[in-house]
Amino acid sequence: MTGPTSPPPRRRSALLRATTVVAAVVPLCAAGWLGWRALDDSAPAAATATPPGAVRSATTAPATPEAPPTGGTPTGTATPTETPAPAGTPSGAPAGTPSASPTAPPGGTADLTGRTVVLDPGHNPGNFSHPTEINRQVDIGNAHKECDTTGTETNSGYTEADYTLDVSRRARALLTARGAKVVLVQDGDRAWGPCVDERARAGADAHADVAVSVHGDGGPASGSGFHVIMPAKVVAGKADNSAIVEPSHRLGLLLRDHFHAATGEPYADYIADQGLDTRSDLGGLNLSAVPKVFIECGNMRNSADAGRMTDPQWRQQAAQGIADALTAFLTAH
Template sequence: MTARAYRVAGVFSNGSHGGGRGGGLAVAVVVTAVVFASGCGTAADSGTGSGGTHSTGSASGADGKNAGGGSATPGTTPAATPSAETLPLAGKVVVLDPGHNPTNYQHTAEIDRLVDIGTNRKECDTTGTETNSGYPEASYTLDVSRRVRTILAARGAKVVLTQNGDRPYGPCVDERARIGNDAHADAALSIHADGAPAGARGFHVIAPKSLHAGAADTRKIAAPSLRLATTLRAHFKAATGEPFANYLGGGKGLMVRDDLGGLNLSTVPKVFIECGNMRDAQDARSLTSTAWRQRAAQGIADGLTAFLQGSPAGPADGKR
C-alpha cells in the first residue's frame, strides 16, 4: 500500500438557507487529502464465495481484522502486504471438482451414456442425491467448492473448478479427471455428499487403489493420494466436528476404491470426500447450514494446504 498527499485549494460557497446572514459566504480552505492506492486481485485469480463476494487475497483473519491485530501505531511503518510470491501456496495448482451439476436432471440422456474408466464403463455422470427437504447435493458441492476456492486463492494457489454451474450438464467423469491432469494439478479433490439410508451418518474420504487397467494407471499417484486423504480427513474432522462414517470403512472415515472414474483416470494426486449423508436428519441439518458449510470449506482448504506444504499425514486408522 502506498500513500500520497495532495494539497488542494478550493473555494466553498455557503449555500445555507439564511442562517442569520444575508448572501453567500465564500471561504478559502486548504484540504489535505491522503489517497491510498492498493492493488486487488481479479476474479480469475481469487474467485468468489457462494455469495459472490470478491476475494482480494488481503491479509485479513477470519473475523475480518487485520492480520497484524489492528492499525499501525503513529510514527511506525505499517507491515508490508505479502506479495503473491510470499503467500504460502504460491505456485501451487489445485483442481476442485464439485460433484454432479445442478442441471444434470434436465439432461438424462447425455449423462446416462457410458464412458471408459479403465476398469470398466460407467455413466458419464449422475444427478446426485438430495436431503429429504429437497436440498440438492449438486448445490451443496458447488457452494462448498466456491468457498474453498476463495480460501486457497487468498493463500496464493491457482484454483481451477471442473464446473462452476456454467454448463448444461457434467462434465463426464473422464473429463473431470482430464481437467486435473491437463492443469498439472499439485492436488485434486472431488467434493460430494452421500445418499445412504437414514441413521447412517458421518463423512469419509476415498483414495484411489493402485492399479493398471486399460486407460487407468494410478500406480504413481496411489501413495501421495493416500497421504492427501488422511491429511484431509484429519483437518475436516477438526474443523467441522463431523464424525467418521459409521456405515462403511470400518468407522475409520477412509476408503480405497477402484471403481470411480475420476480417481482411476487421474495422473495427479486426487481424492473424493463425502462430507456427510444427506438422507440422515442430523447430517442434513449440518449440510444445509451456511455456517457449517463455511467450516467444511475451511477444513478442506486447511487439509489441502497441509498436504501441499508437506505436513505429516494423519494416521491411516484415523486415531491420534
C-alpha cells in the first residue's frame, strides 16, 4: 500500500501526474497536504484513533532541495554486511549517535527458525505507468480506496517505491540469517501494485506470524521524523481485524523503539504522538489476518530526512531496526 502521507507535487495518483501545478500553489501546501490523506492507503491521518476525514492535495511543492544521494542504486540489493554510519539525533542522545538498543535478544543470536515474516514494500516503481489499474477502487471493509498509489519521492527524484524495496530486501537478508522465512509482497517482479487488499491478504496466504509494511512519507517539507501506524479495530463489511489489534499494537511499540535506537531518527514532529499513530482507514491493516503495522521511515520531502534516506548506510540501519523489532516480537511469543 502506500507511504502514509501524500504527495507534494510528485506524490499523487497516476491519473493526476500530468497535471501537477508547482509554483502557483506554494501558499496552499499545508492545506493541500492535509487534504490528500484519504486518497492514499498509507497517507497519515490526524494523530488520533479515529479515521481521518480529509483528503490531501497532490500539489504541495517542495521547499528545500535535499542532499543528493550518497550512492547505491534506487532498488539495490540486500547488503547486511555494510557498516552503518549513524545518522539523526534521538532525543537525549548526542548528534549522530543512535540510542542504546531496547530490551530484545541480540539480532545475531536470535533463532527465528520456523517463523514466517511478510514484508510489504510500499507502492511499486511501475505504478506510474499503470494509472487505470492502480486507480481502481477496492473494498477495505469500511470504505473503498484506490488499489494503490504512486508514492512520494525526494526532491532529487529518489522514489518511495525504490526506497521501500531496498530497505525490505536488506531486512529480509537480516531476518533470513536469523533463520526466518521471509516473504516479500512484491520484489520488483510485478509491473504494478499489488492492490491494498491483496497486500493485506499476503500474511494469511503465507501463513505468516507477522507483517510490516515499509514506507517513506510525503509530508510538509518543514516536518521531519518517523512514525509507526497501528490498526484501529474495524468490524465492517469484509473487514474484521479484532484479533490482530492488540498484538499489532505490541509490535508497533517494539518497532518504534528499535527503529529509533538503530537509526537515531526522531519521532515525527508533524503527525502522530510520540512516533505512534492509530488508524482505521488503511486497507492493509483493516483486512490483515496477522499482526501488522506500517512504518513511515522518514519524510522524503524534508531535506534532512531525504539526505538520510538516500544514504545506503542509513538504509541498512533502517533495515536493522525493522529486523530487530520483528525478532523481539517473534521471540517473545
